[in-house]
Amino acid sequence: MGEFSEVTVERQGAVAVVTLNRPQRRNGVTIAMCEQLHRALGAVAAGDAQVVVLRGAGTDFSVGADIGGSGDSAGEATLQRLGPTYHASTLLHTMPQVTIAAIDGGCAGAAMGWACACDFRWASTRARFNTAFLDVGISGDMGLSWSLLHAVGGGRARELLLFPGKFTAAQAHEQGLVTRLFEPADLHDEVLALAGELAARPAFVLRMMKANLLSAETLPLAGYIDIESARHLHTVGDSPLSRR
Numbered sequence: 001m002g003e004f005s006e007v008t009v010e011r012q013g014a015v016a017v018v019t020l021n022r023p024q025r026r027n028g029v030t031i032a033m034c035e036q037l038h039r040a041l042g043a044v045a046a047g048d049a050q051v052v053v054l055r056g057a058g059t060d061f062s063v064g065a066d067i068g069g070s071g072d073s074a075g076e077a078t079l080q081r082l083g084p085t086y087h088a089s090t091l092l093h094t095m096p097q098v099t100i101a102a103i104d105g106g107c108a109g110a111a112m113g114w115a116c117a118c119d120f121r122w123a124s125t126r127a128r129f130n131t132a133f134l135d136v137g138i139s140g141d142m143g144l145s146w147s148l149l150h151a152v153g154g155g156r157a158r159e160l161l162l163f164p165g166k167f168t169a170a171q172a173h174e175q176g177l178v179t180r181l182f183e184p185a186d187l188h189d190e191v192l193a194l195a196g197e198l199a200a201r202p203a204f205v206l207r208m209m210k211a212n213l214l215s216a217e218t219l220p221l222a223g224y225i226d227i228e229s230a231r232h233l234h235t236v237g238d239s240p241l242s243r244r
Contacts (some may be wrong), residue, residue, distance in 0.1 A: 006033040007040050008057075012192065014199035016049035016097070020111070023058030028066025031077060034085040037114070041088055045095035050130045050199040050206060053117060053191055054092065055102040056111075059184075064109025085219040089117035096207045098198055102191040103169075104184060113142025116151055118220050119210070122179060122191055124184040127169040129177070131161050150217070152177055173202035187223060205235050 006017045006024065018040055020027040028035075044052055056062050090115060092099045101115035103123040108130040115121055131148075133140040148157035152175050160167075172178040182190045199205065206229045215227050 004036045004040060005035060006030065007036040009044065011049065011197065014048075014050040014203075015192065015195045016044045016047070016051070017053045017055065017192075019043065019137065020054075020056045020062050020119075022066070023056070023060075025066050025165050026060040026106060026122070027056040027058070027062035028112070029062055029064055030066050030084075031082065034082060034088065034110070038085040038088045041091040041095070045091055045097065049097055050201075050203055051195040052095070052097045053195050054114060055098065055101055055121045055188065056104065058105075061101070061103045061107040061115065061127070063106040064111050064130075065136070066223045067136065086141055086143070089113050089147065092117040093119075093143075093147070096210060098195075098206065098210055100191060100195055102187060103127045103129075103178070103188055106130075107209030109136075110144075111139075111143045113144035113147065116141055116147035116177070119213075120179060120182075121172075122171045122180040122187070122194075123172065123178045124187040125169050125181055126184050127172070127178075128166050128188030129169075129172055130166045134162065134164050148177075202235075208235055 006020070006022055008021045010017050010019075018037070019031065021044055022028060022030070022033065040238050041052075050223075079156060098120070099118040100120040100122060101118040103121060104127055105124075106128055107115055107123075112129060112131060127236040131140070131144060134171070145157065145161060148160060152160070169178060169181055173181050212231060216224055219227065
């Protein structure tokens with residue numbers, strides 16, 4: 001993936017680390033970044049990594065759209081051009097790999113949509129969040145309304161979207177938007193250690209468990225249990241339970 005400039009991908013064993021790479025602009029989101037992230041995530045989803053970590057270069061995850069920045073985002077922002085790239089959030093949420101957002105510094109707007117699409121959001125104590133869309137007169141993208149509603153409930157999602165403003169990592173943790181906090185100097189090492197712990201689990205079982213969670217979001221209980229049971233019996237043959 002060497003052709004990418006605003007997103008980088010590296011492998012650390014069974015963990016793929018995807019980095020938003022415009023630290024000079026606090027990883028501000030451009031059209032080029034959206035396009036590159038969508039392509040990178042598609043390639044990762046089709047590969048053999050077990051866990052994906054999404055993070056930002058430097059001291060920020062991403063402050064959202066790079067309003068007024070130059071970047072290399074030349075070209076018109078049309079639905080025809082950008083429509084597929086909005087599904088970066090779909091990939092983060094539905095790819096077979098477990099996805100983790102490692103959030104340091106600012107996390108706002110479109111980038112907050114990417115973070116909230118991940119299975120886990122782990123942050124440094126200095127992380128700051130803001131939905132930000134209403135402040136700049138747009139309705140929002142990258143699935144943030146959907147993912148916030150699922151993460152913190154409809155009432156709180158409405159508060160965050162309709163009354164935007166910065167809130168702290170501690171507040172995000174209290175609301176359940178973030179589930180683990182780390183000191184800034186420790187964030188990336190701790191996240192990689194936990195990602196490695198997940199990646200060491202049986203690969204097929206890990207993917208089936210994520211599939212269960214996705215099914216549980218959309219199915220009624222009876223229909224879900226039918227699918228869960230089939231997956232369970234498919235995995236039990238190689239588990240210690242089958243040798244008891």
